[in-house]
Amino acid sequence: MSLRIRYRIWTGPGESLEAKLNHLCLEQSVELPADVLPPHIAETVVGRVEALEATETYHVATVVFPDANIGGEITQFLNILFGNISLVDGVQVEDVAWEQLPADLMPGPRYGIAGMRRRLGVPRRALACTALKPLGSTAEELGDMAYRFALGGMDCIKDDHGLADQPYAPFQRRLEACVAGVERANRETGGTSGYWPHISAVGEDLLRRLEAAAQAGAAGGLVCAHLVGPAALAEVARHVAGLPVMAHPAFSGSYTQPRHGMTRAFLYGALWRALGADFVIHPNAAGRFSFSEAECQAIHAAARGPQAGHAAAWPTPGGGMQRATLARWVGAYGPDTCFLIGGSLYQHPDGLTAAAAEIHSLLVSSHG
Amino acid sequence: MSLRIRYRIWTGPGESLEAKLNHLCLEQSVELPADVLPPHIAETVVGRVEALEATETYHVATVVFPDANIGGEITQFLNILFGNISLVDGVQVEDVAWEQLPADLMPGPRYGIAGMRRRLGVPRRALACTALKPLGSTAEELGDMAYRFALGGMDCIKDDHGLADQPYAPFQRRLEACVAGVERANRETGGTSGYWPHISAVGEDLLRRLEAAAQAGAAGGLVCAHLVGPAALAEVARHVAGLPVMAHPAFSGSYTQPRHGMTRAFLYGALWRALGADFVIHPNAAGRFSFSEAECQAIHAAARGPQAGHAAAWPTPGGGMQRATLARWVGAYGPDTCFLIGGSLYQHPDGLTAAAAEIHSLLVSSHG
Numbered sequence: 194m195s196l197r198i199r200y201r202i203w204t205g206p207g208e209s210l211e212a213k214l215n216h217l218c219l220e221q222s223v224e225l226p227a228d229v230l231p232p233h234i235a236e237t238v239v240g241r242v243e244a245l246e247a248t249e250t251y252h253v254a255t256v257v258f259p260d261a262n263i264g265g266e267i268t269q270f271l272n273i274l275f276g277n278i279s280l281v282d283g284v285q286v287e288d289v290a291w292e293q294l295p296a297d298l299m300p301g302p303r304y305g306i307a308g309m310r311r312r313l314g315v316p317r318r319a320l321a322c323t324a325l326k327p328l329g330s331t332a333e334e335l336g337d338m339a340y341r342f343a344l345g346g347m348d349c350i351k352d353d354h355g356l357a358d359q360p361y362a363p364f365q366r367r368l369e370a371c372v373a374g375v376e377r378a379n380r381e382t383g384g385t386s387g388y389w390p391h392i393s394a395v396g397e398d399l400l401r402r403l404e405a406a407a408q409a410g411a412a413g414g415l416v417c418a419h420l421v422g423p424a425a426l427a428e429v430a431r432h433v434a435g436l437p438v439m440a441h442p443a444f445s446g447s448y449t450q451p452r453h454g455m456t457r458a459f460l461y462g463a464l465w466r467a468l469g470a471d472f473v474i475h476p477n478a479a480g481r482f483s484f485s486e487a488e489c490q491a492i493h494a495a496a497r498g499p500q501a502g503h504a505a506a507w508p509t510p511g512g513g514m515q516r517a518t519l520a521r522w523v524g525a526y527g528p529d530t531c532f533l534i535g536g537s538l539y540q541h542p543d544g545l546t547a548a549a550a551e552i553h554s555l556l557v558s559s560h561g
Numbered sequence: 562m563s564l565r566i567r568y569r570i571w572t573g574p575g576e577s578l579e580a581k582l583n584h585l586c587l588e589q590s591v592e593l594p595a596d597v598l599p600p601h602i603a604e605t606v607v608g609r610v611e612a613l614e615a616t617e618t619y620h621v622a623t624v625v626f627p628d629a630n631i632g633g634e635i636t637q638f639l640n641i642l643f644g645n646i647s648l649v650d651g652v653q654v655e656d657v658a659w660e661q662l663p664a665d666l667m668p669g670p671r672y673g674i675a676g677m678r679r680r681l682g683v684p685r686r687a688l689a690c691t692a693l694k695p696l697g698s699t700a701e702e703l704g705d706m707a708y709r710f711a712l713g714g715m716d717c718i719k720d721d722h723g724l725a726d727q728p729y730a731p732f733q734r735r736l737e738a739c740v741a742g743v744e745r746a747n748r749e750t751g752g753t754s755g756y757w758p759h760i761s762a763v764g765e766d767l768l769r770r771l772e773a774a775a776q777a778g779a780a781g782g783l784v785c786a787h788l789v790g791p792a793a794l795a796e797v798a799r800h801v802a803g804l805p806v807m808a809h810p811a812f813s814g815s816y817t818q819p820r821h822g823m824t825r826a827f828l829y830g831a832l833w834r835a836l837g838a839d840f841v842i843h844p845n846a847a848g849r850f851s852f853s854e855a856e857c858q859a860i861h862a863a864a865r866g867p868q869a870g871h872a873a874a875w876p877t878p879g880g881g882m883q884r885a886t887l888a889r890w891v892g893a894y895g896p897d898t899c900f901l902i903g904g905s906l907y908q909h910p911d912g913l914t915a916a917a918a919e920i921h922s923l924l925v926s927s928h929g
Contacts (some may be wrong), residue, residue: 223695224721229907230695236698238729241629262696264727268761268788272723272811277786278815280850280880308809327632329606351855353592355640359632361606395792396764417644418637422790424763443640445840446647447815447822454815481584482648514646539597 194260196273197243203251203283203452214254216283220277222258238262246291251452253287260295263381267424270298275448275455286455291294291467293502299467301503303430304437306529308504309471312437313348313385318560319523319539320531321346321552322439322472323508323538325371326353332362336370338545342538343378345387345549349472349531350375351396351415352391354441362372364390364402368502372410387412389439392429393420407434414438419445423468430469439509440470446482462495466506472531473506477522480513486525497529507531516541516548520555528560562628564641565611565658570593571619571651571820578802582610582622583770585652588645590626606630607757608641621655621822630662635792637838638666640731643816643823659835659869667835669871671798672805674871674897677839679754681716686928689714690877691906693739700730703770704738706913710906711746711754713917717741717899719783719841724764724807732758732770740778754923757912760797761788765768775802780875781839782806787813791836796864797810798837808838814850819822825856830863840873840899845890848881854893865897875899884909884916888923896928 200217204210215227218240223230230239237259244255263270278284285382292297302308310316322365323342325335350371358364371388379386392402392414400422403414418426418440430438433512444463455464461475473496476482478489493508510526511533519532526532534552541548568585572578583595586608591598598607605627611677612623631638646652659667666892670676678684691710693703703724710718718739726732760770760782767789770784786794786808798806810829816822823832829843841864844850848858861876878894879901888901894900902920909916 220849222723223693223697224723224903225695225907229904231697232697233808234697238695257809261728262723264725266725266762266766268763268785269723269725269727271788272725272761272785275787276722276811276814277814277880279812280810280844281814282851304858315669324592327593327602327606329591329599329602353632354644355590355592357632357634357637357640359637360629393640394634395636395766396796398634400764417636417640420644420790420792422763424787424788425790442648443644444647446645446649447818450815450818450821453818476648481588483650488618512645536593536597539593 194292194295196258196270198256198262198274199287200254200256201251201287202254202284205283205536209253217278218242219254221273222262224277240435248365263298265295265298267299267427271423273554282477285292285453286459288459288463288514291503296502299427300469301500302471302506303435304355304471305504305506306497307315307436309507315348317528319557320348320507321556322349322351322531322533323347323549324351324533324535325351325356325534326383327358328353328355329361332366332370335362335367336374339371339388340378341545342549343375343384344382345546346382346384346553347386347549348440349387349389349412351389351439353450354391354415354417354443356391357393365405368405368411372521376410376416389413389415393413393417395421399425400427403429403432403434411436413440415511417441417443418468419443420450423464426465426470427468437471438469440465441472441474442476457484458491462492463500466496466503470506472509474509474511474533475511476512477514482512493526493530501520505529509533511535518553519552523559563661564626564631564638565661566624567654567655568622568624569619569655570622573651573777578620579706584649585646585814586610586624589669589919590630591642592645631665631666633666633677634710635667635795639791651820653821654827656827656831659871664870667795669835669868670837670839670874671803672839672874673874674865677805677875683716685896686924687896688716688875689924690717690719690901691715691901691917692719692721692901692903693724694903696721696723696727697729700734700738701731706741706865707739707756708742708746709913710917711743712750713914714750714752714921715754715917717755717757717780717807718808719757722783722785722811724759725761733773736773736777736779744778757781757783759783761785763789767793767797771797771802771804775804779804783809785809785811785877786833786836786879787811787816791832794833794838795836805839806837807840807842808833809842810844825852826859826863830860831868834864834868838874842877842879842901845878845881847880850880861894861898873897877901878904884919887920891923891927
């Protein structure tokens with residue numbers, strides 16, 4: 194077992210590739226100059242470059258660390274992956290050899306694509322997700338919106354990630370109102386819509402909200418992985434409450450900068466999936482953010498493709514998805530996708546239920 | 562009370578400043594197009610631009626959100642500060658008007674500069690900090706290094722941030738060995754050196770390590786704020802265990818990119834201080850990372866200057882600090898600084914105690 198990471202490395206004027214790689218190997222393990230290391234530590238603990246490839250603009254170095262350096266903890270895995278080296282320019286994580294890591298460190302999604310299809314009774318078509326908003330609405334107003342979205346057949350009705358525990362609609366009251374709204378609609382339609390409360394909070398409060406969500410009958414929990422810390426996402430995903438988890442990208446954009454951080458496919462596809470997200474929300478192309486369609490496809494490939502024993506996660510593009518162009522995205526991304534469409538439904542002239550029903554029938558007619 | 566943020570905004574070719582600011586105000590509050598907002602929410606919940614200044618390359622917008630949007634939680638404060646807008650290019654947080662926030666949201670350091678001077682009995686001079694390493698050493702070896710550093714008079718002897726709970730030196734055994742080493746030295750010298758274990762871990766494990774550290778007689782806890790999530794840093798700082806806290810920048814570099822994220826002064830100086838860090842470790846100029854001396858001075862000004870009712874935090878420059886040039890940095894940064902010097906001490910020909918004693922006497926001779 195070992196931690197094998199592919200890093201993209203850019204070198205600036207006067208910067209030596211060899212020195213930069215040497216720095217990386219020391220910085221991410223022993224953090225000491227090589228000349229003061231005891232020989233057994235220099236040989237067994239320090240990272241080493243196993244392979245080096247050149248592209249036109251950067252090199253890709255495969256660096257290997259012994260798995261003992263991780264000590265079985267996700268915080269320390271992240272520390273080796275991109276801890277101090279986050280302070281250096283021109284380093285970007287491209288991939289990790291998941292199958293070479295201890296299998297219990299990050300077991301991946303509990304449900305994933307197949308498990309959620311079984312839970313929802315949706316064998317083939319894509320899923321539809323929407324967000325309850327705006328912040329400032331009361332719990333009762335949000336519960337009523339949840340009812341109307343569920344009546345139209347939205348599969349996942351999640352909180353906007355800006356809903357926390359504000360006085361407008363405190364967490365517990367909102368949870369109860371929204372679960373009640375969705376359950377009422379399901380009784381009327383025979384559907385399997387579910388409510389996904391936003392549970393991001395610190396420490397015990399995070400787990401308390403998760404447990405409250407499970408107890409109240411919510412469908413899953415929405416977590417902003419980088420507001421709570423990525424290791425806490427894994428804690429939520431593994432929790433005995435057994436709820437599926439949807440990961441949200443708020444506060445994460447800094448990790449996917451040009452020539453820095455992690456590729457978008459790695460962060461939103463591979464890493465969040467490894468951490469246990471059943472759904473990985475990411476900005477879609479042509480929306481309010483700057484992701485390209487090729488980057489979105491790469492995220493999807495990473496979320497669904499082979500990755501150790503990890504179940505496939507639902508790529509969940511959102512952030513400015515429009516009713517008018519949804520059919521085009523359904524064609525481009527296929528049925529193993531969850532389409533997150535928010536604002537555009539609120540703009541529908543005939544209201545939320547009609548808007549949701551339109552989306553639902555588009556997905557049914559596309560893939561059955 | 563309100564949340565008043567100064568954002569630096571860069572606009573690309575064809576990008577409208579007005580549209581970008583409008584997007585920011587909606588994105589960081591209601592996340593809906595303005596045309597579907599109920600009037601009372603549009604008026605009271607949405608962020609609004611209160612002032613706009615132009616510099617040669619960017620604009621500075623002061624944006625105000627009602628404090629009700631925070632709902633009393635640090636995760637949600639961070640969400641408004643830089644949540645979804647982290648996914649947009651050319652936005653950087655410059656400052657927050659701390660005095661306009663509810664005082665109990667982020668009360669700042671428990672001890673800070675004055676409180677630590679009292680705890681250590683060091684009224685005037687700068688402090689010296691070092692790191693126990695390399696990863697791969699046993700608990701007993703680390704405990705022996707701690708003894709030798711303390712014998713030479715290092716004030717703060719912290720774990721390297723790469724020491725977690727690995728089999729080489731498991732947390733509890735390391736804690737006991739290092740506290741014992743430092744206490745033995747203090748008995749011999751009459752000094753007040755302290756051991757600072759690295760306690761980063763997820764959820765309950767973080768607090769368990771904090772409590773174990775307090776119980777064992779450690780001087781404080783070292784936390785990587787962005788590995789555990791910044792809100793967890795605040796939880797550690799406020800914990801009833803009452804230990805001072807030192808914040809480490811591993812995994813944080815992504816938040817201080819050019820034209821993106823937060824200024825280094827804001828992140829390491831102002832924000833970490835607000836979250837309760839008594840010591841804020843940051844890469845020094847001329848070390849292994851790319852911070853300029855001006856940026857370091859700006860971090861120091863933010864860590865020590867007036868900031869609501871927050872105690873001043875110890876700026877703790879490190880990351881390649883050298884024995885040979887320390888006197889120059891002591892002159893540049895002054896006595897209210899904690900100098901973190903690691904690798905260079907291990908390179909001293911006469912060993913760790915002699916190296917530590919040299920640093921100690923330099924600080925004493927500089928400021929008494």
